[in-house]
Amino acid sequence: MVGGCWTSVGEETNHLSQATASARLLFHLSTMRLPATLALLLTIAFSTVNAQDVATTLYPYIYKDLSNWPCVRLLNATGTIGCQVLNSATGILQMVQSQTDLNNFISSGGLPGEKYAIVMPYGLMTTQNLRNLGSSNKLGGVIAIVNTTSGPLPQPQSSSPDSTCPNCEFGLYANDSQPYVWNPQGTSLIYENFDFPIFALDPIDPFSVDMYNTIALSANYNANKSYTNYPLKAVEFDAFMYGAVNTATCLRRGWCSPVGGLSVYSTPSGALNHGDGKPVIVLSAAMDSRSFFHDLALGIENDVSGMIALLAVADALSKSPTNLTTFPKHIIYTLFTAEAWGHAGSQRFVDDISQPPVCVNTSSSSSFCPYATPACTFPCFLDLDFTRINFDAIESVWELNSVAQSSAPAGSSGFYAHIDDPTLPANQLLVQLLANVSVQNQGGGQYGVQAAGADGVNRRLPPSTVQAFLQKKRAIPAVVVSDFQKQLGNDLDDTFDPAAAGASICAAANITARAIWLQAQGLTTATPVPGSVAANCSLVGVLLECLTTNYSCPYVTGFYNSSNAGRITHYTSIYNWNNPGLIPLLMFNILGNLTASYRGGKCTTIADCSAGQYCITQQCVNTLTRYHDAYGTGLQMNVDGSFSVVDPTKGTWAESVWDQTDLRVFLVISRSFQIVELVFGVVWTGLSVGLVLYTQRFLVKTLKVA
Template identity: 30%
Template sequence: MQTTKSGTRDSETCLREMTCLPLGGYSVWSSLPPINFSSSSQSKPIILTVATMDSASFFRDKSLGAESPISGLISLLAAVDSLSYLDGLDGLSKQLVFSVFTGEAWGYLGSRRFLLELDLQSDAVGGLNGSSIDTVIEIGSVGKGFSQGNKTFFAHAAGASSATSDALNALQHAQDSLESENIIVSSASTSNPGIPPSSLMAFLRKNPFASGITLEDFDTAFANKFYDSHLDDMSNINASAIVAAASLVARTLYILASGNKNLSSSSLSAINVNASLVEELMGCLLSCEPGLSCELVKKYISPRATCPSHYVGVIVGEPSSSPHPGSVSDVSRFLWNFLADKTSSRKEGISNCSEDCSNKGGVCIKAETNDKGFCVSSTTRYVPAYSTRLKFESGTWNLLPSNASDQMGTVDPVWTESNWDAIGLRVYTLQHAAFDRLVLLAGIAVTLLAYLAIVLTRAFLTKTLKQD
């Protein structure tokens, strides 16, 4: 059993006394195709597609979050997979970048930290430039978008820029190319007060003029009645809806990145989402059977647990863009390997990680399942995710003062989890009934013998005293 340490009070106090750790983990981002740092292609406008990997619930180890947000995550992974088979991606006029944030259930700390790292131009976001982000497309809750035989989705737009209009037109174009799939995508109601709670809000707080849309399966009212509950499991979503959302997103991204608004349906027909992959990902990320012991996950990593949990966890040790695998959750490590594999090209002249892969611009995938791993050319990075008001110095976490002039700082909460102390518990086993009967008989026998001994002793003493 575990219990929290007493007297922790608030985050500032427990961080100072080192009785807690900040909530956080590692987000993952990847580009398709890999960014060529030696050419001018890195200055291309960026289309950033984002999803969330963490959820919350009353019981932290039961945080599955199937509809919100894992349905969007699976849709993003399926979209990346379908785009990875296309030829000529180097010739696209815009750069495709995919980012999966963790910590979004706790004040959007993953997306906030990602934006801060962009400002700092840290190694974790090397190759990215925040000013080059043209459009943000977020895949939110899409697992329930199935109604009366149609897969229905709503695009919640931020701003009225030309980039946002282009994204909405590309979604409509993608829908038209999927006419036989009964997929419907509509713009969200103009009566809505804004976009729904999402990572896109962090981008808008940073830049109110940012362009973006978030794809959801609801219009004016949130539809997931099991939100942040252990009941938000695989039975709460529909695989067909996730496949449809992935198809929409994949074709929309290709239309936007190509710069050709008049792509024919025949040219888009080569982008097909693997429905079997979607079902496999659902089984891996949303169930204990097979859970993280599924073949797809074990192809990339050696999971430490079987049952998936999408609780964000805590940051252990110094945050790094190249963390030790033991400091990264199973899900984050799987996503890093999966995205690095799907967005990669084999490194020429290097077959495994023992041959100086990283020094030649490569990354090592499948290192946990293969002694030497495989060296591939891929721009895939970990980004530490924790509050922007925290700084790790000299082995301790320091809380930075909030900046009243910075809107991001004033609303950025600092979430921490207390250190867990072990407490003891003594358990007694229930003995067999025959043993209880034996104890009873022994007790009766002892009682009778004691009574007999008393009677005999009393008679002996009485007789002895009379003789005297």
């Protein structure tokens, strides 16, 4: 067993045979009729090959590689955010447990000339603390403990890494001189730029548990030796990011890709047509969230609760005894991705349906468009079904925002209906409809709906997808349903109560489904809503589990194979036309199944179905469910498939290309001993070269080799 890894007899024999063969080859080289210099160079070369082989063999003895959650670099029109390290950084592990510990380390801690990897609770990850560490000249990197194996760590209730008004610079009120502060606890840590590596510890699966235990044991090992008695445990960080300067420069150099993905829209109105004269009701929610460590973004409130509530509404309406296709109004479900990054999903969707693109069909040889049969080669679209949505026919837009009530601010009670313009009668009608339905079906109270402006303060809309619709047409009636009135809640993902969150989400979905059922038929609350039009709380609970802790749940595997997925990130990632991502893929399948107008034969893949059909739950179905590109509206895809910045005032977020990030633990000796080792190594190398030269000359004289 080598370095904790079992090695087979065959592998050991292979190493021995390689060594024997190398030794024989070196002997033959020294006795061949070759010039002395060439013989020396070849001898050194083969010695180098052997050294590399030895290094590979010894690697497990020296290092222990760990799975990791890195802070990565993103770019926009004006610069960069996140973390970057140009070369591998190392540091002796040192645990910091309080602000006092951190201050002491910065002022007087550490040995002269050494670099340290500070292990500290996520609660100490403030901009000022990180800046102070970076300017201390003794920082190698930071490892933030998000949670422990014993359970969630206490998180600061008065702090958020986002800005005080997330994405407001891209929203409906971007030009307001004093926009409302929805996130007063915001520190904008997400927008900072650090030139040292920062990794997270969050034991959420077997690999990250191993990482947590290794770092914790190593830090305790150093603490027991007072961080001074060598050898000590250290870590090496690899987190090189290629992106630099800003998005325009980075895209031009090919060092980054647009942040984004694929949004999903769906409607039970399979015959939807741009000129059919029917009003349109849009129900929307976001599919992504963000955090300082993207891979740990979960967003119970920020995206999960609204997304699940929308699915529960679609499920409830699919059980209407009156077929939805006979309603006098269309209902369209929209789930937008990359909303956390400049409202990219909603703004691009609205741009495309409000002003359909002009197709310039180019030859396949001059166009990147990768689809086999695209509806348009430039701009590249697989289909143009989104042009069937008449933007001017949109009668109202409804959004399900944060509705889990798991982190609602103190003083919040029930749900709040936010509107932009309280003087618009149609806005007030939406609020009143929701309030009346909540009283009729939920009895008000904990799950009642009231106007967010009931206290006399007009805060208008919080950060939301509906702002994109109003940016194009301010007069569209729109409402955002949330569990907060005055400010965003603290999204403490690991401390939520699944049962309480599920009950709240189900209540919000139930109210919204019944209100839309009435609105889509032009009815009032005087008309009784059928009992079948009700949110399925069991489905809500299942979805909550699948989207937060176990993507491999039976419900998801009923659509496709998702084994060993576990907890997944809710960070949108980068735009990829061929890869919707795990969350949009699931949303497409669920909505496609709920809005299917025809179910045909059995299938295992889409190839088994007729043209225009999809294979969902092993059945060929007809459904008007589609993906839609989502990346910043300040970006444009060019004919050759590259991207460029066309409007720096809009969303231009891009993610840097980066090498595989690594975090390795190893033992380090004192600097004085390292110097001794270096000198010894140089001397040994010199002696080795001298021995080779002597041996070569001896063989020339003894064996009479020219």
